[in-house]
Amino acid sequence: MNRETVLQDLRKKFSGEIVEFMEKSPKRVYIEIKKDSLRKWASYMIKDLGARFNIASGVDSRAHIEVLYHFTLEDINLIISLRVRLKKTDLEIDSLGAEYPAANWIEREIHEILGVNFKGHPDMRKLLLSDDWPEGVYPLRRDYKEWDPNAIRDRGV
Amino acid sequence: MTVLFLFVALGFVATAVIGLLACGLDRKVTARVQYRVGPPLWQPFIDMAKLLGKENLIPAGASQITFFAAPLVGLAAVTLVSTILWLNSIHPARGFGGDLIVALYLLSIPSISLMMGGFASGNPYASLGASREMKAILSYELPFVLAIIVPVIKSGYAIRLGTITRFQLQQGLTAGNLSGLLAFIVAVLCVQAKLGLVPFDVAEAEAEINSGPLIEYSGASLAVYRLMKSMLFFVLPFFLIMLFLGGAHSGGWPRCALKYIGLVALITVIRNTNPRLRIDQTVKFFWGPVTLTAAIAVLLALAGV
Amino acid sequence: MGVKLNALLKSPWVFHLSTGSCNNCDIEVLDCLTPRFDIERFGMLLAGSVRHADVLLVTGSANRKSMERVKKLYEQVPKPCLVVAIGECALSRGMFINSYNCPVPVDKIIPVDVYVPGCPPRPEAIIAAITKLIGKVKKGAEKS
Numbered sequence: 001m002n003r004e005t006v007l008q009d010l011r012k013k014f015s016g017e018i019v020e021f022m023e024k025s026p027k028r029v030y031i032e033i034k035k036d037s038l039r040k041w042a043s044y045m046i047k048d049l050g051a052r053f054n055i056a057s058g059v060d061s062r063a064h065i066e067v068l069y070h071f072t073l074e075d076i077n078l079i080i081s082l083r084v085r086l087k088k089t090d091l092e093i094d095s096l097g098a099e100y101p102a103a104n105w106i107e108r109e110i111h112e113i114l115g116v117n118f119k120g121h122p123d124m125r126k127l128l129l130s131d132d133w134p135e136g137v138y139p140l141r142r143d144y145k146e147w148d149p150n151a152i153r154d155r156g157v
Numbered sequence: 158m159t160v161l162f163l164f165v166a167l168g169f170v171a172t173a174v175i176g177l178l179a180c181g182l183d184r185k186v187t188a189r190v191q192y193r194v195g196p197p198l199w200q201p202f203i204d205m206a207k208l209l210g211k212e213n214l215i216p217a218g219a220s221q222i223t224f225f226a227a228p229l230v231g232l233a234a235v236t237l238v239s240t241i242l243w244l245n246s247i248h249p250a251r252g253f254g255g256d257l258i259v260a261l262y263l264l265s266i267p268s269i270s271l272m273m274g275g276f277a278s279g280n281p282y283a284s285l286g287a288s289r290e291m292k293a294i295l296s297y298e299l300p301f302v303l304a305i306i307v308p309v310i311k312s313g314y315a316i317r318l319g320t321i322t323r324f325q326l327q328q329g330l331t332a333g334n335l336s337g338l339l340a341f342i343v344a345v346l347c348v349q350a351k352l353g354l355v356p357f358d359v360a361e362a363e364a365e366i367n368s369g370p371l372i373e374y375s376g377a378s379l380a381v382y383r384l385m386k387s388m389l390f391f392v393l394p395f396f397l398i399m400l401f402l403g404g405a406h407s408g409g410w411p412r413c414a415l416k417y418i419g420l421v422a423l424i425t426v427i428r429n430t431n432p433r434l435r436i437d438q439t440v441k442f443f444w445g446p447v448t449l450t451a452a453i454a455v456l457l458a459l460a461g462v
Numbered sequence: 463m464g465v466k467l468n469a470l471l472k473s474p475w476v477f478h479l480s481t482g483s484c485n486n487c488d489i490e491v492l493d494c495l496t497p498r499f500d501i502e503r504f505g506m507l508l509a510g511s512v513r514h515a516d517v518l519l520v521t522g523s524a525n526r527k528s529m530e531r532v533k534k535l536y537e538q539v540p541k542p543c544l545v546v547a548i549g550e551c552a553l554s555r556g557m558f559i560n561s562y563n564c565p566v567p568v569d570k571i572i573p574v575d576v577y578v579p580g581c582p583p584r585p586e587a588i589i590a591a592i593t594k595l596i597g598k599v600k601k602g603a604e605k606s
Contacts, residue, residue, distance in 0.1 A: 130526035151565035193497035193503070195502055203473045375513040376540055
């Protein structure tokens, strides 16, 4: 298999669910998909194409919160990133951590840092933030405000 | 009674001073071998003084009496052995029959006290280090005893230190024959393990398990353990010199000092040129080649070679 | 000056405590132990356990999770103990001053005696800092 055939198959198979298809460079392809079809895409990439789930990332663009899932095909030197845009009023998406253990921890991290709710995740605890961190405060959102009265933010000089 | 008290003072104070100086010499030579300036020779004395001035913290989860008593037990055992050795060097006639067995028995107590202290600490790292120490003791005690049997056989089946040294005065050093030489090599390797030096210091591996059994010790208890180790650094080579190299009688005290410095140099060289063995490698090493060599040495000694 | 303090200054055993650093300062501290900048000539040894330590070398900006552990570790060190803060992150959190995860600098959690600036500081700077610390403790003892 090579890059052209893989991308053509993707376009044909999921023609209804692709919102935008951007070939950024020979190695990287960004595909924006509808959020309900995430599990179908993931099972196709992992089981049929043999790709590896690398990592997921979360971005707070001003109108939406985006979650990107990066899948790598090492034999043909290709990274396919699936982008899901979530409205800030409706931050729910199916969890991949239930079926694929590789996505377990990164979904915990995105949940505690950005506030995205992953439905069906088996073990949604805090990963990196400390135990006395208040609920509902998400640090990497653009509207994050300092909540700690004991924090010292000047150098004192 | 007065003489006995004097000997304990000699057995404790003199041993401690010579042992600490030997440790300092070992650190200085190690530093020079690694192409750097090392600490001054009297650095272990400063370490002792500093440790005595620090707080002595006993962890809440430890068994308090064992934790506190373990280093003292080890120190007492080492002091008794050094008293026996000094007594046999100065007044050989005042030794008693079987004092070799008493010395051997007492020499196994310091390692066991280290193990006791480790298990009494209530810390998983300490338990890990103590269990490794236990495996190491099981492995090197057998070849050590086998190696000690060789001078006993050679000097006409006498288990008395005074008789063994007097025999060497007349008939030549035990290490002069083949079986004696093999036994001497085995004994040096076992002494390296008893002292807890590389390549056999897996029980107290410094940065790997955070000092093993000694992890919870601080202040005066730690000072007692380090003093025990330094005194062992004098007692064990002196023991070997009495059994294999003639003791303080063949050649007098200056020659004995030279023999001691030579043994310390050998131990330092082995320490600087080898990596640390894992615990399973240590056990295999001592139960395999070393015990075999010791058994061959015993058979050769029985055959008269 | 007392024997205790004299002995403490001539044989300080260092313990290296990283509270969430990027490891550059840790590498520089490790460099101090190598033959080129040998600190064993001052009697310093690397202590394996925190209960054997006299000098704590703190690197990294203390973030929320490591704040409580640093406090517990400081209580476990037998006093007297000296603390050296190495690198910009330990001084004042450096570039992480507005980070959500680093509320206070290290010297609000444990008392610090010497600060070594630099990102990372050179081993010569660390050795100079320890020498100045020894001089400062001696002068403080002579005055009182």
